Amino acid sequence: MVPIVVVMALILVLAGLVAVYVAYPHRGERMPATPWLGEAMAKAADAAPLIEEEDERLFDLTGEYEESDRRR
Template sequence: MLFIVFAMFLILLVATAVVVFVAYPYRGSEVPGAPWFGDAVRRWSNRLKPLSEDEQRGLRDHSRR
């Protein structure tokens, strides 16, 4: 039972982080009340490498099978 509660808390935490990211830093705004969160998310998202055209095409082809 404790594992389920912990898992649900973690799921809600990740979902909240995604919603806040899409609502504020992704659009270039500061997060009200938590500017440190916007800075942290921007640093994290800058580390991610976007997919190249070949990688995107490969994913599309793979998903059609």
């Protein structure tokens, strides 16, 4: 019973962090109550990899893509 309660508490904390991230640092706003947490989340967001324009063509699922020279 105790492990279930601990895991559920961790899940709720993680969900709260995601909600706070989406509400403030993801939109570029400062967090009013805990600015240190907002700065830490902003640093994590800046460190995350981004999908560049070239990658978007690789992951395009519309079916409109160019065949490479190897496939021809």
